[in-house]
Amino acid sequence: MPLSTPELDARADFLEALIRQAGLEARERYAARPPGRYTLKGPQDFLTEADTAVETLVREAITRRFPEDAFLGEETGGNVSGQATWVVDPIDGTANYARGIDHFCVCIAFVDAGRTQLGAIYSPCTEELYVARRGGGAYKNARRLSVADTPSLATATIELGWSPRTPLKGYLDTQAALITQGANVRRGASGALALAWVAEGRIDGYLEHHMRPWDSLAGLLLVKEAGGTTHPYLSLPDTLVLGGPVMAATPAIAPMLTRHARLDILEIA
Numbered sequence: 001m002p003l004s005t006p007e008l009d010a011r012a013d014f015l016e017a018l019i020r021q022a023g024l025e026a027r028e029r030y031a032a033r034p035p036g037r038y039t040l041k042g043p044q045d046f047l048t049e050a051d052t053a054v055e056t057l058v059r060e061a062i063t064r065r066f067p068e069d070a071f072l073g074e075e076t077g078g079n080v081s082g083q084a085t086w087v088v089d090p091i092d093g094t095a096n097y098a099r100g101i102d103h104f105c106v107c108i109a110f111v112d113a114g115r116t117q118l119g120a121i122y123s124p125c126t127e128e129l130y131v132a133r134r135g136g137g138a139y140k141n142a143r144r145l146s147v148a149d150t151p152s153l154a155t156a157t158i159e160l161g162w163s164p165r166t167p168l169k170g171y172l173d174t175q176a177a178l179i180t181q182g183a184n185v186r187r188g189a190s191g192a193l194a195l196a197w198v199a200e201g202r203i204d205g206y207l208e209h210h211m212r213p214w215d216s217l218a219g220l221l222l223v224k225e226a227g228g229t230t231h232p233y234l235s236l237p238d239t240l241v242l243g244g245p246v247m248a249a250t251p252a253i254a255p256m257l258t259r260h261a262r263l264d265i266l267e268i269a
């Protein structure tokens with residue numbers, strides 16, 4: 001049974017306060033830590049003490065306020081049993097965070113009835129809070145967002161995400177195809193912030209052949225609510241558990257991005 005409007009209202013209000021608190025925690029730890037202190041979960045997959053501390057703060061707050069909801073976090077896991085679920089990345093852009101690069105965010109989505117209903121992305125170093133509610137629009141610091149009206153790849157800026165979870169050839173082939181079409185291609189190592197930037201119109205598209213749900217759900221909702229086009233994510237089987245491909249772009253750019261990304265022949269390692 002989907003949540004009622006008042007029940008969703010309560011979670012929306014709670015989410016904004018919680019992500020600000022989590023962002024403050026992340027920023028205070030960032031300011032106090034010597035760059036370069038981290039461990040690796042795998043090749044280019046960074047982990048810092050802050051990831052775990054911030055996720056614990058978020059998880060405990062949610063459990064106290066909404067004990068009936070499920071929780072799924074990047075660092076402490078959780079359960080996906082079809083009930084209303086909070087999906088949390090405590091620090092997206094951990095590689096940046098670990099090396100002292102202040103391009104990172106806290107990313108929280110709320111999924112109910114099989115769809116992302118709420119999304120929030122907070123960049124504490126720039127104090128930019130992006131929020132979206134299904135059917136309610138996308139906002140940054142209370143200002144309504146809209147994707148860019150860039151007409152073609154020749155004048156577009158596209159961010160490509162990558163991780164060792166997918167074949168490097170797919171990333172390099174896509175990068176070459178987009179550059180050949182004249183696009184400016186960048187990589188910022190925070191997929192969540194990149195998706196927020198698509199919603200804000202700062203860039204025109206984001207593509208990654210495989211993203212985890214905690215990195216992507218909030219940003220995909222932001223892009224949709226800002227008038228953008230996104231590749232179906234949660235409607236694909238098991239993406240809440242296994243992740244999946246992500247494409248989000250302005251309506252004009254999306255077909256060209258999908259074509260060059262070859263999402264239809266995607267292989268997940």
Ligand code: LIP
Nearest residue numbers: 092093094161162163190191215
């Ligand atoms: C990051 C993702 C990004 C991906 C990076 C990394 P993390 O998440 O947001 O999409 O390209 O390799 O996985 O690990 O910083 O939370």
